[in-house]
Structures are given as structure tokens and as C-alpha cells.
Amino acid sequence: MARYTEAVCRLCRREGEKLFLKGERCYTDKCSIARRAYAPGQHGQAKKKMSEYGIQLREKQKVRRFYGVLEGQFSEYFEMAARRKGITGENLLQILETRLDNVVYRLGLGTSRPESRQLVTHGHFTVNGKRVNIPSYLLKVGDVIALATKSRSSEKVKAISDITGGKVVPKWLEYDAENFTGKVAALPAREDIDLPIKEHLIVELYSK
CATH class of the missing domain: 3.10.290.10 (RNA-binding S4 domain)
Incomplete structure (x- = not known):
């Protein structure tokens, strides 16, 4: 199964916030976000206006990277969440947390x-x-x-x-x-999940 094997700090910089992928290092001044708080690449510091779709996509990618889930598996989790009773976005986070x-x-x-x-x-x-x-x-x-x-x-x-x-x-x-x-x-309630996630954007993305 394919998995991201490059420097994980690049993922944090791409999302513009800490994803806590390096354990203790993320809490020190060695954290890449603390040193270079912009996206990687030669155009990383350029200001870009994102479309509605782009914002929704970035939120999905951020959540995938928080939990280390591949695209296909994430889609399966969303379908599973949609079939459950309750709010789909909260169901999705509950599945990821467990x-x-x-x-x-x-x-x-x-x-x-x-x-x-x-x-x-x-x-x-x-x-x-x-x-x-x-x-x-x-x-x-x-x-x-x-x-x-x-x-x-x-x-x-x-x-x-x-x-x-x-x-x-x-x-x-x-x-x-x-x-x-x-x-x-x-099972974890929404208030028990301390990650900066806007799950409604992911639901909107998959509802298109």
C-alpha cells in the first residue's frame, strides 16, 4: 500500500498548522511551522486566494494527514459515517478517533x-x-x-x-x-476531539 515517505514537516507547512506528526519535536522551537510558517516550494510564500472547493479540499487533506489515512480509506470512512445515525461529520471524526x-x-x-x-x-x-x-x-x-x-x-x-x-x-x-x-x-463526542477541524467542509466536499 502506498504511503507518504518524505519529510512529514512539509505536510504541516502545507496545511499551515501543526499536525503533530513528529512527537516531542512539535513542541519545541525546532518545529518547522515555528521556523517557516509558509507552504513548501518556491511559490510557498506567495499569497493565493482559494476557491470554495479549494478550502474544502484543504480541510479534507488536513484531516487525512492528522490521522495518517490514505484517500481510498478516508472515502470508505465517509461512506460509513453517512450510513450511521446522527451528524455525518461528527460520525466521521468518531470513526477516525476509534x-x-x-x-x-x-x-x-x-x-x-x-x-x-x-x-x-x-x-x-x-x-x-x-x-x-x-x-x-x-x-x-x-x-x-x-x-x-x-x-x-x-x-x-x-x-x-x-x-x-x-x-x-x-x-x-x-x-x-x-x-x-x-x-x-x-464513543468520543465532538467536544472530546481537540483538533482544529471544520468537518462540515468535508461533508460539503463529498456532497458535490
Whole structure:
């Protein structure tokens, strides 16, 4: 499956805001947005007036990059959200938030979503006692996520714990730091998602 493999800081600059793709670095003065707050490329500093379609497209691209989702999968998530009861845009964000890699990140078991995705892919986590290595695995209320026993003593995990030790876990999740386990206590409500997203623009884009 194709995936973006170039410098991820370029994605933040393209969207004009932090996407928190580099973990701890994003909170320092080394962040590319802090140093060069304009789009990459020779025309990056030029002022451009965007069309309505362009604004909607940029919002979709930003959300895709926040969660590290490819185009085809994002479209599937939108269709899934449209079939559910409730507000389509909020349903979409709820689906994205309940991906396993995102939940690992929200629990503080990874310093960024890309790192959390890599940890899941390498088999470091279990869901309800069974090893799951699929980052896009969608969790349900009551599911228990745990760091695999063999992974708990690794230097990588210790380093992550040192960085994320004071991270606030969203109220829709429960976390036992001593045992490296988390639980989906409820589905996330819109107010629980702290990302600067205007989901109605994405709905408008797909409604054309």
C-alpha cells in the first residue's frame, strides 16, 4: 500500500498548522511551522486566494494527514459515517478517533500517531487479550487495549513513558498507567476531539 515517505514537516507547512506528526519535536522551537510558517516550494510564500472547493479540499487533506489515512480509506470512512445515525461529520471524526493507532496515541503509549501506527504494526499491542497489528482496527465501547507483556520492559517504551507521562487522557478513554492498559469507556463526542477541524467542509466536499 502506498504511503507518504518524505519529510512529514512539509505536510504541516502545507496545511499551515501543526499536525503533530513528529512527537516531542512539535513542541519545541525546532518545529518547522515555528521556523517557516509558509507552504513548501518556491511559490510557498506567495499569497493565493482559494476557491470554495479549494478550502474544502484543504480541510479534507488536513484531516487525512492528522490521522495518517490514505484517500481510498478516508472515502470508505465517509461512506460509513453517512450510513450511521446522527451528524455525518461528527460520525466521521468518531470513526477516525476509534482507530487503534489513534487510541494508542491518545493513551500516551506513542508520542505521535505515526509512531503509534508503527508500534501497532510491529505487534506491541493486544485488544481484548488478542494481538492486533492492524493500525486501522476500529475499536468498540468496552474494548481493552494493552501493551504486550514482552514489550513493557523495552527501552523504547520507557522512553515514550518519560515523554508522555503527564499527558491528559480523553474522558472517553480509561487508562491504567501501572499496567499499560486502556479501555474504550464511551464513543468520543465532538467536544472530546481537540483538533482544529471544520468537518462540515468535508461533508460539503463529498456532497458535490
